[in-house]
Amino acid sequence: MAMPGSTGQPTLTLSRVAFDAVLFDLDGVITRTAKLHIAAWKTMFDDYLEQRARRLGETFQPFDPDRDYREFVDGKARHDGVVGFLASRGIVLPLGDPGDPPERESVWGLANRKNRLYLDLLATRGVEVFPSTLTLIRRLRALGFKVAVVSASKNCAEVLRAAGIAALFDARVDGLDLERDRLRGKPAPDSFLAAARRLGVDPARAVVVEDAIAGVQAGRAGRFGGVLGVDRTGHRDALAAAGAHWVVADLEEVAAVPA
Known part of the structure; x- marks a missing residue:
């Protein structure tokens, strides 16, 4: 079922030719814990x-x-x-x-x-997940994209385990990493850049997926190849103003192709 404001049809295509990795925020993008x-x-x-x-x-x-x-x-x-x-x-x-x-x-x-x-x-x-996000992640992995989760939360690992989806990610950067490695939090790009390093990809070849203004700003500050805003709460203009290259109502609007 399409989310409110969603077309239910792909309006954006991520190509494996253009990108090597996709970095997902947790709350509001993967899980409904927001x-x-x-x-x-x-x-x-x-x-x-x-x-x-x-x-x-x-x-x-x-x-x-x-x-x-x-x-x-x-x-x-x-x-x-x-x-x-x-x-x-x-x-x-x-x-x-x-x-x-x-x-x-x-x-x-x-x-x-x-x-x-x-x-x-x-x-x-308990933890609810967005099925459309998991569908996209599995499609990305099948096409050879590397996938990371990037969250300011120190509870990220527990949330992923509770949802049964920890194995879907090639890397995780969370609040514990920020504290241990003295990384600046969003809107600074440090956490996303750390995830790109762990994946071994150039930020210019990676896409950041965020629903928060601070996260979108972090993606742009890190000079990532694409910043995708997910607007599930009616703040499309704010995400665009923060620097999102694209804004969708739900990730069912995003397709992934090999070329």
Whole structure:
């Protein structure tokens, strides 16, 4: 079945002559876990903002699950998302330490609080995947394309295992790699460039597939041969403005051919 806004027919063709690899974002592209992330971010930020407003005698302004998520946290490492959103509200907290408990009022404390909420949701609701994405990945592999998953999430491996799709990828770069190798998070291109190196491909011969503005910006910053935006939430213009070469409503609109 076509997704809303999708034609249901291929409108873009990826040729093996032009490209050697395709690099996929996880949340919102491969899996439907984006809605779990949004719910976890909203619960964490609303709880924190409401408590802060009560303490300071200010008006509580809740986290907007559309605008705030898309502009400040989508596609970014957790602590970067916390910093970006709080800055939009004029709030500055101490960075703290990655080991901060979720109750601590620090950037890392809030980031860890959000992660705890997300993992609880993941455990109770499970992982859904987009069938059209898996169909495209299997087609790409059959044609000799190399395939990687690139995510800011430290839970990427667990999500792939829970969905039973870990074996579909030739390489994985995730939040654990960013921390260990001191890579900058999206919109910097570091994670995608690291994936291209692991695959042994030139970025100019690879396509980045993203649904987040920060991810599209990262693909363009890395000078990848193609950046494909996936618009499942009605933000086609924003993805195009961020630099996507092509924007589709669903990956069923993408075909792959040997030549």
